[in-house]
Amino acid sequence: LFVDFPLAEGATVPLDKAQANYIGNVLRLGAGADVLVFNGREGEWHAKVIAGRRRPEELSVVARLRPQPAPGDLHYLFAPLKHARLDYMVQKAVEMGASAIRPVITRHTQVSRVNIERMRANAIEAAEQCGILTLPEIGEEQPLAAAVAALGPDRLLVFCDEAAPVADPLAALSAARRGPLAVLIGPEGGFSEEERTFLKRRDNVLVLSLGPRILRADTAAVAALALVQATLGD
Numbered sequence: 001l002f003v004d005f006p007l008a009e010g011a012t013v014p015l016d017k018a019q020a021n022y023i024g025n026v027l028r029l030g031a032g033a034d035v036l037v038f039n040g041r042e043g044e045w046h047a048k049v050i051a052g053r054r055r056p057e058e059l060s061v062v063a064r065l066r067p068q069p070a071p072g073d074l075h076y077l078f079a080p081l082k083h084a085r086l087d088y089m090v091q092k093a094v095e096m097g098a099s100a101i102r103p104v105i106t107r108h109t110q111v112s113r114v115n116i117e118r119m120r121a122n123a124i125e126a127a128e129q130c131g132i133l134t135l136p137e138i139g140e141e142q143p144l145a146a147a148v149a150a151l152g153p154d155r156l157l158v159f160c161d162e163a164a165p166v167a168d169p170l171a172a173l174s175a176a177r178r179g180p181l182a183v184l185i186g187p188e189g190g191f192s193e194e195e196r197t198f199l200k201r202r203d204n205v206l207v208l209s210l211g212p213r214i215l216r217a218d219t220a221a222v223a224a225l226a227l228v229q230a231t232l233g234d
């Protein structure tokens, strides 16, 4: 369970309504039950539920079980989709180890403003489900050019392009990789020709095909992140 609260032996952590509901009604845990908690900074802790008259009210922190691991370093840039597909893209990116999640606005992006709070809630849910202790940094939406410039020169941009020649993607990633990586996935309508030209002009770029079929953006994201993780060995 994620709690935005300092964790230490003997500390008491108040539960908000949603957390109390999750513990009491979804997990059906009562007073004295054991839960695992993390706050994204201080590792994973064992805590016990303290219940009020009607529902769980607090957690009593017992002991640290795992220290905070060193954070990964994988940036994920994507053109945000609408509603449930955006939720899915954020959840899967967290599960696949993205350390920074950056929505980018491209010519054909259909969403002009993203709801950062909703993205954060999805990231927390995904981290809780797969035991990740460090939440990714989630950025505001940015125009494509600004987001690419912000990567700096040393980060390899893995530009996923359905128009790229089909080749062995793992071999291409291994050959191109020298330092940290960023994966870029385009919108439902794909990148424009100007955007493709701009992206290919970057010095540190790998134009990557994910195979001969045009994948949905959310499918392409999972496929690309899985390939990158296979290359990184994480």
Ligand code: SAM
Residues within 6 Å of the ligand: 159, 160, 161, 162, 163, 184, 185, 186, 187, 188, 189, 190, 191, 208, 209, 210, 211, 212, 213, 214, 215, 216, 217, 218, 220, 221
């Ligand atoms: N219209 C579909 C949708 O609603 O999602 C497909 C859109 S596809 C153009 C979206 C993005 O997925 C592309 O901009 C590209 O980044 C990535 N993509 C899809 N298929 C790919 C492939 N075979 N190789 C590389 N990237 C791919």
